[in-house]
Amino acid sequence: MIYLIRHGQAGFLKENxxxxxxxxxxQAQLLGKALKERNQSVSKIISGSLIRHRKSVDHSLESYGQKLSFTLDDRWNEYDHMELLAKYNPKFTDHSVIGDHLMKEENPMRSLQQILNNSISDWIKGEKEYVLEWQLFKENSWKALKELADQLKSGENAWVFTSGGPISAILIQLLSLKDEQFIDLQGRLVNSSVTKVLVGKNGLSLSTYNDYSHLDHNRNLITYR
Incomplete structure (x- = not known):
């Protein structure tokens, strides 16, 4: 089984x-505690190279109670949302401009979500040039998953600490969905949630999507950004 773990809440609406x-x-600590209580063994741990990924690993393993090593793989990194916003509207290269724009809206958070969704939609359409094109991002995520699956032996589990983007890009391919459904899948992923992929004789299949039961005892712990 491969556990695709979304990182804990990051610095949303902050410059960094x-x-x-x-x-x-x-959130990451509670996940590690839950994995320990459920007696979930792990043979391999992979992390994206972003700070929020690596810190999520650290906090989870601290609660898990074992000092385990992990490998970094850039293919598990998130797309650059600031580049997408800037291509959608060149004025949005400045955080203060985005903030000023949202303050004029009746519902700032809803407006921000719509702007983000529109920028992702443009990226998927491929009508503009990006440092990392959508198709390559999707291919990289799938290749990273396949390579990891090929390394696992029978009965072994792997944990991957990553972002909502790679997880959702994998689901698109795993479930043969349309690229446009990426936005909805990503928008539903809770911070520190677990999406499980079963590695079987007939290939890869989805076992669990967006499990955040380790946070269910307190709704204030449940975040999406």
Whole structure:
């Protein structure tokens, strides 16, 4: 089984997004505790190279109670949301401009979500040039998953600490969905949630999507950004 773990809450709406908030650290700790209580063994741990990924590993393993090593793989990194926003609207290269724009809206959070969704939609359409094109991002995520699956022996489990983007890109291919459904899949992923992929004789299949039962006891722990 491969556990695709979304990182804890990051620095949403802060200039430096790539950091865990205090709540994000707590979410990762609760995940590690839950994995320990469920007696979930792990043979291999992979992490994206972003700070929020690596810190999520650290906090989870601290609660899991074992000092385990992990490998970094850039293919598990998130796309650059700031590049997508800038291509959607060149004025959005500045965080203050985005903030000023949202303050004029009746529902700032809803407006921000729509802007983000529109920028992702443009990226998927491929009508503009990006440092990392959508098709390559999708291919990289799938190749990373396949390579990891090929390394696992019968009965072994792997944990992958990553972001909502790679997880959702994998689900698109795993479930033969349309690329446009990526936005909805990603938008539903909870911070520190677990999506399980079964590695079987007939290939890869989805076992569990977006499991955040380790947070269910307190709704204030459940975040999406």
């Amino acid at each position: 997004y790539d950091q865990l908030s205090e709540l994000g650290a707590r």
